[in-house]
Amino acid sequence: MNANPRRTVLILGAGASCASKFGKPVMTGFFNDQQLPENIAAFFSWFHSTADRSKWNIEEALSFLFISESRRHLWGEFGDPAYHGRLVRFDEVVKEVIGVLKIDTFPEHCDKHVSLVKTLHPRDSIISLNYDLICDQSLLHCELPNPSIAIDSGENLNWSNENSRMGKLAMTLGISDLYAGGQPMTLMPGERESGFYLKLHGSIDWLYCPTESCLNNRVYFPSCIYPTYQQSQGNPCRRCGSSLRTMIIPPVGVIQFDSLGRLSFLWSLALRELISADKIIAFGLSVAPSDFEFHWLVRQASRLRPHGAIDLNVINSNRDHAERFVALCGSSGAQREYHYYSTVEGYLRRCRDNTIL
């Protein structure tokens, strides 16, 4: 008998949000239905050499702007994406991204995502490559949140609230004041026993201060779990007065973790969770070739996993994308099980039929 309980990691990509009841767009064709300011539309037409919006890829464009802005302080006009007003600022595009990804309908959760989350055990983790709040809302619906936060408590009342995935979000992002003796250097025992919610490329509702010397520079504030605080991009930082920015990091190849504060912690936790997993559910991942950091994460985890064996469950309407993820996992056929589902309903049906919770 295996003494260690089974651990599952659910990984979410843009295809998962597209398959939700909100039908959010994937990265290519992201702005198909969005009214855009003229300068942003002109930038995308220039960047992709076409006015055909179905060919515009939001991650490629955001990556270009992100890299430009990271060089501006060194190279001046040669790294400035808005030099002479020819292009646009990263934050201008992020504002449009938020407009597309925000959730305006009620209830704010998607029943399919809630059902998927409910197949997980509290010790299982969720890794998301998405900026949107669809999984956040599903977790808020399922998990009892922090008692100091006034939100409908939902179900699963036997979950330890501060150690639930959403209950730990503020802790993982660095703003929690729940520790009686001050914030400990690493995870507390209770935090280690339960799973995490790790958004590896940031979120449309995470705010941070852009001033490097400010204490709010290396921590992120998740507005989603504190809706009554009404914090938003552009408002002044309480510590230094700088305009707050939204924490979104596009897949820029190699992420400079030493300058991104808590993002390094999230990726480190993600690697550890993937190493200890014996089951992975990958939902809607396109496995973009440019996301070298994510490729490294999955490959490194498969290399370091002590038992080798993994139960791979890939949910994706695009079979080629599914196969790309399986190839990335790399382990030999003898060491893994592989189940493919074209829809999340198919996966949930198998869970019900086999009770593989």
Ligand SMILES: [Zn+2]
């Ligand atoms: Zn500040």
